[in-house]
Amino acid sequence: MARIVGGLTTSHVPAIGGAIAKGLQGEPYWKPFFDGFLPVHRWLDEVKPEVAVVFYNDHGLNFFLDKMPTFAVGAAPEYRNADEGWGIPTLPPFQGQPDLSWHIIEHLVEREFDVTTCQEMLVDHAFTLPLKLFWPQGVPVTTVPVCINTVQFPLPSARRCYALGQAVGEAIRSWDSDKRVVVIGTGGLSHQLDGERAGFINKPFDLKFMDSLVNDPEWATQYSIHELVEKTGTQGVELLMWLATRGAVPGRVRKVHTNYHIPISNTAAGMMALEAL
Amino acid sequence: MARIVGGLTTSHVPAIGGAIAKGLQGEPYWKPFFDGFLPVHRWLDEVKPEVAVVFYNDHGLNFFLDKMPTFAVGAAPEYRNADEGWGIPTLPPFQGQPDLSWHIIEHLVEREFDVTTCQEMLVDHAFTLPLKLFWPQGVPVTTVPVCINTVQFPLPSARRCYALGQAVGEAIRSWDSDKRVVVIGTGGLSHQLDGERAGFINKPFDLKFMDSLVNDPEWATQYSIHELVEKTGTQGVELLMWLATRGAVPGRVRKVHTNYHIPISNTAAGMMALEAL
Amino acid sequence: MQQRPIPGTILFDGAQAMKGYALNRMCFSFNDAVNRAAFKADEEAYMQHYALSPGQADAIRRRDVLGLLAAGGNVYYLAKFAGILGLDVQDLGAAQTGLTKAEFKERLLRHQTQPAAAHP
Amino acid sequence: MQQRPIPGTILFDGAQAMKGYALNRMCFSFNDAVNRAAFKADEEAYMQHYALSPGQADAIRRRDVLGLLAAGGNVYYLAKFAGILGLDVQDLGAAQTGLTKAEFKERLLRHQTQPAAAHP
Ligand SMILES: [Fe+3]
Ligand SMILES: [Fe+3]
Missing domain, CATH: 1.10.700.10 (Dioxygenase LigAB, LigA subunit)
Structure with missing residues (x-):
């Protein structure tokens, strides 16, 4: 059976793509952000994951309001990146792991998750940039994207996303394979792009949330989506991806490294690497 | 609050569209099928539903395998029919009831159904023909389509579909409106189009299933999807729509009329009208 | 599975x-x-x-x-x-079962006389 | 709701x-x-x-x-x-809050000094 080595979470602001393309990682603005990944690179060199299951949210590249899924699971041989409209460079395709995709899909439907299955799926910055951040020298993992709706309300509750993560974790651990799997969640932390409240950031909540993921992973499931928007901003709800990730890495974890930096673009940028024990 | 007047279920074979277009309702082949609807027309004249929530399955018109939802709910002002590739006449658009659509969507997500929301949705023969069968003089109801995946395995279980129906029923009954709502489920009964087993029909199971919907509505939820395919054929699983419909009309019902006729095309054609008590 | x-x-x-x-x-x-x-x-x-x-x-x-x-x-x-x-679904049925279309239709019709009471 | x-x-x-x-x-x-x-x-x-x-x-x-x-x-x-x-998201932020872009960025930066321990 496959083994989950741990969970990785990070913010996924589009501007990161520009910074990577222009080689700005050492600039004063970017250094505190990119430096946070260095200890994680060393850890990944040790544990050498071969597959990544990635919880992310689409930002209007693959899904439109004509067919907006709550949960979508990729089941494609490869996932192409594409123009999102603002000129960050398009990355080469990412390799899929369709046998794991279908194993996850079957397990999720059996567990009464009503997923949308995607045999073709364009992946946006929320999927691509974190992979480049964790593996700047080239992405050595095959992938399974799991997309959670944060575009259109009603959103799935924090509790439902955590349960989704748990079920995905069960599926990975019952996958008939000897591969090492890492779970990744991208998005957040607190930020809001739209409305008069644009620029909202809530550092105390973010730090408490990051802390909870280590030893009290269900802490955030006490909040409704409405409360989470209130506390973290309209885009801060992307923390749902972090919650699903932690749900997939069950039991106790060791904190490999964390980073928190304000601001990248309009975002409180967070990063965590948790090793499964 | 809105009131559910009852549930209607019927087979939805494409050939029905040709028969209606050519006026063959009185021909010996078709008469036993179309005559089954006459008592239901009288009942509908009495109870006068204003809105129909329709459980149906898409046959490759609106959904493809790039984005195949388990459950999809329409939220459009109108639903267009379109060419399905075999030349049955395309019908004029059907009116939506978007406020009810959104009320149902919000309730379903709150109840942990992970629906796909469709603000644009082409509807195929499985949606259009039953409305023409129940209202041959012109469709007087606005509509909310709810599509259940029967194209690609894994399918949602019978139990899950029944629970979906129950949650949709709760949503209708908590809709802030004085409208009379009828729930419709289309598909089945036993038939199989593909493979060496094409032409399979199981009359004893169909009759037992129809019987169970009156007084023992959860009876069919004892079966796995695999067992249902075994007992009713690869397309016989469309009975999931009937189950969801009965889930939405809770409690005791009065049998207004039923009909069962073999064959229409390759299908054991069934029809039921149940009045909510 | x-x-x-x-x-x-x-x-x-x-x-x-x-x-x-x-x-x-x-x-x-x-x-x-x-x-x-x-x-x-x-x-x-x-x-x-x-x-x-x-x-x-x-x-x-x-x-x-x-x-x-x-x-x-x-x-x-x-x-x-x-x-x-x-082709209609009965043409397809015949093609898949090795029957003529007439034979396939005949077989469908025979289901009318399946006893209702048999164990499902 | x-x-x-x-x-x-x-x-x-x-x-x-x-x-x-x-x-x-x-x-x-x-x-x-x-x-x-x-x-x-x-x-x-x-x-x-x-x-x-x-x-x-x-x-x-x-x-x-x-x-x-x-x-x-x-x-x-x-x-x-x-x-x-x-326009980038900070241009948008400035436009929506009635600030200049410099002011908007300044406001973002001030969040760095939010106390970590405040009640979330
Ligand atoms: Fe985002
Ligand atoms: Fe069908």
Whole structure:
């Protein structure tokens, strides 16, 4: 059976793509952000994951309001990146792991998750940039994207996303394979792009949330989506991806490294690497 | 609050569209099928539903395998029919009831159904023909389509579909409106189009299933999807729509009329009208 | 998840869906009359555009329904290919069961006399 | 479901999604460079093709971000319109808060010194 080595979470602001393309990682603005990944690179060199299951949210590249899924699971041989409209460079395709995709899909439907299955799926910055951040020298993992709706309300509750993560974790651990799997969640932390409240950031909540993921992973499931928007901003709800990730890495974890930096673009940028024990 | 007047279920074979277009309702082949609807027309004249929530399955018109939802709910002002590739006449658009659509969507997500929301949705023969069968003089109801995946395995279980129906029923009954709502489920009964087993029909199971919907509505939820395919054929699983419909009309019902006729095309054609008590 | 096979039946699951993606994508395109005409005008070019596997293309050429199912075809999409050929579901049933259409219809009719009370 | 409003925030729910469908559909098309060019070449014709409401078209003409949100625009799709204009999220933030871009950035930076221990 496959083994989950741990969970990785990070913010996924589009501007990161520009910074990577222009080689700005050492600039004063970017250094505190990119430096946070260095200890994680060393850890990944040790544990050498071969597959990544990635919880992310689409930002209007693959899904439109004509067919907006709550949960979508990729089941494609490869996932192409594409123009999102603002000129960050398009990355080469990412390799899929369709046998794991279908194993996850079957397990999720059996567990009464009503997923949308995607045999073709364009992946946006929320999927691509974190992979480049964790593996700047080239992405050595095959992938399974799991997309959670944060575009259109009603959103799935924090509790439902955590349960989704748990079920995905069960599926990975019952996958008939000897591969090492890492779970990744991208998005957040607190930020809001739209409305008069644009620029909202809530550092105390973010730090408490990051802390909870280590030893009290269900802490955030006490909040409704409405409360989470209130506390973290309209885009801060992307923390749902972090919650699903932690749900997939069950039991106790060791904190490999964390980073928190304000601001990248309009975002409180967070990063965590948790090793499964 | 809105009131559910009852549930209607019927087979939805494409050939029905040709028969209606050519006026063959009185021909010996078709008469036993179309005559089954006459008592239901009288009942509908009495109870006068204003809105129909329709459980149906898409046959490759609106959904493809790039984005195949388990459950999809329409939220459009109108639903267009379109060419399905075999030349049955395309019908004029059907009116939506978007406020009810959104009320149902919000309730379903709150109840942990992970629906796909469709603000644009082409509807195929499985949606259009039953409305023409129940209202041959012109469709007087606005509509909310709810599509259940029967194209690609894994399918949602019978139990899950029944629970979906129950949650949709709760949503209708908590809709802030004085409208009379009828729930419709289309598909089945036993038939199989593909493979060496094409032409399979199981009359004893169909009759037992129809019987169970009156007084023992959860009876069919004892079966796995695999067992249902075994007992009713690869397309016989469309009975999931009937189950969801009965889930939405809770409690005791009065049998207004039923009909069962073999064959229409390759299908054991069934029809039921149940009045909510 | 191993389950006992159902004779004469292929369940369209993940394995079939992967195998048949190109074929089903082509058949899905047949919803559009323009695409049906393009296929009829040049079948080979059309199949090449959709990158059908050699086995899929061969089954299309031979109008081999069981071959199309084995190659990952899904009955809901294949029905649109049957539409191009002017075949109805009873033609397909006959082709798959090795019966004439008359024999296939006769077999359907015989189900009328199945006893209602047999154990389901 | 009445919930207490969050100041300065419109949740993109069913009501907004219905109101904004045409506008968001247009903005979704801006993923494609060809469509961005077509919009730039003739904004009025492009908006007409997507059947924008008069209020939506007006907000597009005035580059009025708050107006676009009020007209049912969703921030994820509107971001693609901002891309056409060469605006980043801090330009948008400044425009919506009535600050200069420098002031808006300054305000973001001040969050660094929020005490970690305050009640979340
Ligand atoms: Fe984001
Ligand atoms: Fe059908």
